Amino acid sequence: MxxxxxxxxxxxxxxxxxxxxxxxxxRRRPEAAEWKRKVEAYRETLTAARPDLLVMVGADHFHQLFYDNYPTFLIGKQPRYDATWHNEERYFGLPTFVLDGHEDLSGHLLQGLMDRGFDFAVSHELKLDHSITCAILAVRPEGDLPIVPIYTNIFAPPLARPARFYALGQAIRDVIEAYPGDQRVAVIGTGHLSLEIGGPRQFQETAPDLEFDRRAVEWLADGDIDAILENVTPQVLEAAGNATDGFLDLVLMLGVAGRGKAHHADHLELFQTTEAFFTWYPQGDPR
Structure with missing residues (x-):
């Protein structure tokens, strides 16, 4: 398996x-060198795991999913994926990608997750945005591994609760481990800590709620799902910044990892947001 x-x-x-x-x-910001160093160190945590496949969890930033049709959970099932939208090239300078898919694992996950009570939408024409390409650039810039993308709704209310995201992570782990074969699968998910987009706190030199960020980093590093479920409510997320619901995807990843401290935990407080990096090795630390 x-x-x-x-x-x-x-x-x-x-x-x-x-x-x-x-x-x-x-012309770079003063934090740029440290930021790059932290990302390169984080990249080594994936390399050490020697993955054959990547399951990528992210969210569509209203590029092709909108308020009128935004599924709670969606999986891509394609032989390949185009990545990077024009506005991401224009505003952020992000490169384009064509990433190989893994249709068989996509189908296995779709059926297995439905069997476990998660009614996924499926797309055969999904184009990926920076919730996935930023992770590729950070930890696998070669873009040489086949992927299965999973999108969650962290933008268009009503949103699933933190406990549901955590349970989905647990189910993803179970279904992957039931996949026949000897593949080594890395699951990579991206989200946000406190974040404001289009609101009065968007252009600050720090994240909108550093106290939330520091507590969230500690919860994730410790694998403390009990503290998250006790303290993280829709009202808490909204108060921390109007896009802080992206934290739900980090909760999902904790569900995949299971309880226990992260083998790698790091963060960096930056302009407009806090960057954070966590890695768990379910089979034991290979480094």
Missing amino acids: AVVSAVLATTHHPFFYRETELTPPE
Whole structure:
């Protein structure tokens, strides 16, 4: 049977690539060198796991899913995926990708998750945005591994509760481990800590709610799902910033990882947001 060789939960700051690769050194922000160093160290946590396949969890930023038709959970089932939308190239300088898919694992996950009570939508024409491409650039810039993308609704209310995201993570782990074969599967999910988009706190030099971020980093590093379920409500997320619901995808990743401290935990407080990086090794730390 397949094994989950690594679980990675991280934020996805779309300006990372532009700030650390495209901007001349003399014009980069003071944090750029440390930011790049942290991302490169994080990349090594995936490399050490020697994955054959990637299951990628993210969210569509209203590129092809909208308020009138935004499924709670969706899986892609295609032989390949185009990635990066025009506005992401224009605003963030993100490169384009064509990523191979893995239709057989997509189908296995779709059926297995439905059997476990998660009614997924499925897309055969999904184009990926920066919730997935930012993770590819960070931890597998070669883009050489087949992927299965899973999108969750973290934008268009009503949203599923944190406990539902956590349970989905547990189910994803179970279904992957029931997949026949000897593949090593890494599950990588991206989300947000406190974040404001289009609101009065968007252009601050720090995240809108550093106290929430610091507590969230501690909860995730410790694998403390009990504290998350006790403290994280829709009202808490909204108060931390109007896009902080992206934290739900990090809760999902904790469900995949299971209880226990992260083998790698790091963060960096930046302009407009806090970046965070967590890795768990369900089969034991290979480093």
